[in-house]
Amino acid sequence: MGSVFNDAHHGDDDFDEGLDDGLDNDFADGPDEAPETDDPFVSAAWRAEQVRAMERPLLERGVPLMRMAATAAAHVAQAMLERQPDGPDVADAHVLLLAGAGDNGGDGLFAAAELADQGANVVCAATGRTLHAEGLRALLDAGGRVLALDPEADIPGAAVPDAQDGTDETDGDPLERVMDLYENADLVIDAMTGIGLKGALRGIPAQLAERIGADRIDPRSPALPVSEPAAQYPMVLAVDVPSGVGVDDGTLPGTYIPADVTVSFGALKPCALLPPAAYACGQVVLVDFGFDTSRVPVAVELVSAAETRRHIRLPRLADNKYARGVVGLITGSDAYPGAAVLSASAAARANAGMVRYLGPERAERMVLDRLPEAVFGEGRCQAWVVGSGIPDGDHADVDSPQREAIRRLLEPYAVGEANWPEPESLLNIGLDDLPESFEDLMAMLAPTYEGGQESLPPVVVDAGALDLLPERVPPQVVITPHAGELARLLRSRGQAVDADDVERDPLGCALEAWRLTGATVLLKGAITVVVGSDGPDKPRVVVNGNAPAWLSTAGSGDVLAGSLGALLAQAAADEDRSLTLKMADLAAAGAFIHGLAGQLASGSGQAARPPVVVYDEDRDRLAEAMAPTSEKLRDATPFAPIGKPILAGDVIAQLPNVYALFASMNLSEWN
Numbered sequence: 001m002g003s004v005f006n007d008a009h010h011g012d013d014d015f016d017e018g019l020d021d022g023l024d025n026d027f028a029d030g031p032d033e034a035p036e037t038d039d040p041f042v043s044a045a046w047r048a049e050q051v052r053a054m055e056r057p058l059l060e061r062g063v064p065l066m067r068m069a070a071t072a073a074a075h076v077a078q079a080m081l082e083r084q085p086d087g088p089d090v091a092d093a094h095v096l097l098l099a100g101a102g103d104n105g106g107d108g109l110f111a112a113a114e115l116a117d118q119g120a121n122v123v124c125a126a127t128g129r130t131l132h133a134e135g136l137r138a139l140l141d142a143g144g145r146v147l148a149l150d151p152e153a154d155i156p157g158a159a160v161p162d163a164q165d166g167t168d169e170t171d172g173d174p175l176e177r178v179m180d181l182y183e184n185a186d187l188v189i190d191a192m193t194g195i196g197l198k199g200a201l202r203g204i205p206a207q208l209a210e211r212i213g214a215d216r217i218d219p220r221s222p223a224l225p226v227s228e229p230a231a232q233y234p235m236v237l238a239v240d241v242p243s244g245v246g247v248d249d250g251t252l253p254g255t256y257i258p259a260d261v262t263v264s265f266g267a268l269k270p271c272a273l274l275p276p277a278a279y280a281c282g283q284v285v286l287v288d289f290g291f292d293t294s295r296v297p298v299a300v301e302l303v304s305a306a307e308t309r310r311h312i313r314l315p316r317l318a319d320n321k322y323a324r325g326v327v328g329l330i331t332g333s334d335a336y337p338g339a340a341v342l343s344a345s346a347a348a349r350a351n352a353g354m355v356r357y358l359g360p361e362r363a364e365r366m367v368l369d370r371l372p373e374a375v376f377g378e379g380r381c382q383a384w385v386v387g388s389g390i391p392d393g394d395h396a397d398v399d400s401p402q403r404e405a406i407r408r409l410l411e412p413y414a415v416g417e418a419n420w421p422e423p424e425s426l427l428n429i430g431l432d433d434l435p436e437s438f439e440d441l442m443a444m445l446a447p448t449y450e451g452g453q454e455s456l457p458p459v460v461v462d463a464g465a466l467d468l469l470p471e472r473v474p475p476q477v478v479i480t481p482h483a484g485e486l487a488r489l490l491r492s493r494g495q496a497v498d499a500d501d502v503e504r505d506p507l508g509c510a511l512e513a514w515r516l517t518g519a520t521v522l523l524k525g526a527i528t529v530v531v532g533s534d535g536p537d538k539p540r541v542v543v544n545g546n547a548p549a550w551l552s553t554a555g556s557g558d559v560l561a562g563s564l565g566a567l568l569a570q571a572a573a574d575e576d577r578s579l580t581l582k583m584a585d586l587a588a589a590g591a592f593i594h595g596l597a598g599q600l601a602s603g604s605g606q607a608a609r610p611p612v613v614v615y616d617e618d619r620d621r622l623a624e625a626m627a628p629t630s631e632k633l634r635d636a637t638p639f640a641p642i643g644k645p646i647l648a649g650d651v652i653a654q655l656p657n658v659y660a661l662f663a664s665m666n667l668s669e670w671n
């Protein structure tokens with residue numbers, strides 16, 4: 001499954017060949033070769049202002065970034081046409097360019113001029129009052145035509161539609177004219193706005209996006225494997241970013257044009273990684289300009305296989321089961337005993353040394369039936385998982401003993417309220433003595449710990465335990481809400497937010513929850529957004545996008561909680577490591593493992609955020625890199641490319657295989 005471990009390749013490109021010989025630096029030499037699986041270039045995104053800061057030194061040295069961007073866009077356009085089984089040759093293609101007045105429009109004009117040079121029939125619809133002058137000249141010289149949509153436009157050589165008249169081809173409502181062109185086009189190049197967009201689209205671009213965007217958004221369409229040939233014409237190529245998306249925050253503030261492919265220049269922007277904007281980007285092809293990213297902090301990071309591998313602890317020569325990490329679970333309930341089985345089995349199959357389960361008798365019996373290895377005896381736990389399958393305060397008639405136990409477990413994590421009795425040690429809970437009732441348990445969980453809050457074991461707070469979270473907690477507390485649960489948590493802290501608000505602005509809401517609680521926030525969704533601490537008051541944002549749509553199935557969250565608990569226990573088992581600043585990466589790695597298990601279980605090459613393709617000037621290599629995952633997966637499984645339905649248990653069954661995959665990657669790098 002090559003595509004799972006990002007195929008994208010950074011470095012060794014000869015994109016700069018033929019450029020200004022005066023280039024002295026690493027750009028001229030191409031960036032350093034990076035290992036295939038560990039390339040920050042394809043897994044990090046920077047905000048618009050940061051991208052501008054990184055492009056500035058290159059522009060000052062006279063590097064022709066716009067021409068490089070345009071050539072790359074033209075090559076990508078060609079690759080899109082060529083991969084359509086019934087697609088026209090470039091020379092016969094009808095291309096509609098939507099060009100704004102800024103440099104994004106300039107990129108589009110030069111790109112379209114290259115296609116027109118090869119014989120394509122290109123019409124540019126200008127959405128602003130002006131067009132990039134040199135780009136316009138290039139397109140007109142290459143035989144392209146230009147239609148100005150704004151009656152006040154001042155664009156030399158452009159036709160201006162005139163609704164009053166009725167005599168020539170420019171007559172009629174300009175938007176209708178564009179829609180006619182749209183319907184007859186093979187390819188649309190969307191270059192209305194790039195990183196210069198302010199707020200939601202307004203005016204003519206907004207109207208165009210409303211018409212074209214509405215035509216293209218169908219939430220009922222099936223989740224297909226990556227970059228299948230487009231199901232409909234015209235295909236849309238977005239220049240740098242799809243026009244209308246929130247470049248820095250990943251929101252969709254107004255109308256926008258969803259793309260089949262987005263060709264992104266210099267560096268990824270957050271909208272390429274964050275939901276919901278990432279869904280509008282389609283396949284992302286990233287053009288390397290050789291930016292110096294070393295001094296610019298990453299805004300959003302995509303968790304990679306290589307990063308995940310770093311957090312896994314392989315068994316060592318002298319290990320015993322305790323050294324490998326013990327996971328304690330207070331999950332499952334009389335109402336949902338299955339969650340106990342799922343969370344405990346997931347933890348047990350995810351490379352933990354041992355699993356301790358704590359719950360009502362019936363759930364305990366079910367866990368033992370399915371997992372005879374589970375223990376209920378005394379000993380250490382390096383990480384906890386609480387709340388999966390436990391009704392929350394609104395749904396539990398009386399506060400159950402389980403909820404009380406979780407409340408006690410979480411008490412010592414309350415920041416600023418430390419006033420604990422002498423530690424018997426929280427880590428030593430005598431589960432043997434565990435009663436039918438939880439009375440004694442509560443006593444045993446009395447808030448005690450050694451070495452201060454920092455040394456408390458990491459804990460995953462899921463589902464019904466979210467309303468038991470203390471006001472403020474340290475970062476080793478990971479909360480794992482979905483949109484509705486996050487909204488509820490924020491409401492409990494005075495924010496007027498509902499689930500739709502969270503879905504509209506997942507990053508904003510996860511950041512808010514992190515700010516308010518201090519917890520590491522893992523917001524579940526097709527793309528998972530994690531916000532954790534990267535130092536005092538400094539958030540770290542990591543997303544995971546490798547999950548196939550098949551993974552949205554009952555019990556999936558219980559599996560995530562259990563397997564994340566196991567990952568945290570492995571990390572915490574090495575006591576010399578402080579996890580505080582690693583929690584965001586650990587949580588995202590947990591989501592990656594879960595997503596990969598879902599891909600293996602379903603045999604699907606589909607992913608919410610398909611791997612980023614690095615632009616290659618070599619046409620054959622570019623075509624290969626952009627090829628559908630179904631082709632790459634053809635021999636991997638009989639079910640590729642679509643995959644098959646799965647149950648939570650199927651995902652659990654694949655967890656050992658995920659670890660096996662990691663174990664076979666670059667063994668020399670293992671700790």
Ligand SMILES: NC(=O)C1=CN([C@@H]2O[C@H](COP(=O)(O)OP(=O)(O)OC[C@H]3O[C@@H](n4cnc5c(N)ncnc54)[C@H](O)[C@@H]3O)[C@@H](O)[C@H]2O)[C@H](O)CC1
Nearest residue numbers: 055065066101102103104194195196198200201202240266
């Ligand atoms: N990343 C790189 O290294 C390079 C990127 N390039 C391209 O340049 C654009 C950014 O160009 P800029 O001129 O700064 O802005 P835009 O073209 O994105 O937008 C300006 C354009 O949009 C109009 N506009 C702004 N807000 C709105 C709105 N809310 N509604 C409607 N219209 C709006 C504004 O009036 C202007 O007309 C970058 O994305 C790349 O594509 C370069 O090629 C160099 C290298």
Ligand SMILES: [K+]
Nearest residue numbers: 190193241243
């Ligand atoms: K654009």
